[in-house]
Amino acid sequence: MAARVKTRLDPITFELIHSCLMSAAEEMGGILKRSSFSPVIREMEDFSCAIFNAEGILVAQADYIPAQLGAMSLVVQSTLARWQKRIVPGDVFIANDPYSGCMHTPDLNVIMPIFIGRTLVAWAGTTAHHIDVGGVRPGTEGPDLRGVRRGPVAAAGAVVPGWRGEPRRLLVRRSRGA
Numbered sequence: 001m002a003a004r005v006k007t008r009l010d011p012i013t014f015e016l017i018h019s020c021l022m023s024a025a026e027e028m029g030g031i032l033k034r035s036s037f038s039p040v041i042r043e044m045e046d047f048s049c050a051i052f053n054a055e056g057i058l059v060a061q062a063d064y065i066p067a068q069l070g071a072m073s074l075v076v077q078s079t080l081a082r083w084q085k086r087i088v089p090g091d092v093f094i095a096n097d098p099y100s101g102c103m104h105t106p107d108l109n110v111i112m113p114i115f116i117g118r119t120l121v122a123w124a125g126t127t128a129h130h131i132d133v134g135g136v137r138p139g140t141e142g143p144d145l146r147g148v149r150r151g152p153v154a155a156a157g158a159v160v161p162g163w164r165g166e167p168r169r170l171l172v173r174r175s176r177g178a
Contacts, residue, residue, distance in 0.1 A: 021060035029062035047128035074101025089115045
């Protein structure tokens with residue numbers, strides 16, 4: 001983790017940094033919305049985007065569904081706890097496991113560490129609701145389900161370096177389109 005710098009910012013510098021971070025989170029949301037094939041994301045805006053510090057504390061969020069962001073900090077912190085020193089530049093993590101801080105399995109969290117050199121300084125992330133992520137039926141809910149493990153695939157901070165390898169095969173294999 002990054003070492004804490006204890007520097008007091010003057011109000012103007014603070015507002016400039018705050019505005020830049022908020023702008024980046026809003027831009028993330030705009031790109032996600034415009035590039036999505038899902039009407040849930042594109043039309044209903046059931047997603048959130050945010051930037052977190054190196055410890056997973058929320059520092060900037062876009063104005064979409066802010067309720068999701070409280071859980072998203074937990075996802076970043078759970079990923080940090082699980083992967084610790086193995087996090088490297090270029091990693092991307094995907095998670096939807098409620099036991100890892102996610103709100104519910106249809107909300108897929110994609111988070112990426114931000115490095116300066118080899119030092120982790122922040123995280124960028126998004127969570128977006130998906131109509132079907134596997135499980136016994138579309139929507140992942142029903143009166144006969146007795147636990148999250150009988151539902152859809154639950155990824156607990158699976159690392160996706162370059163979106164290759166086992167996590168991708170697992171998600172494709174567990175989806176209805178496979």
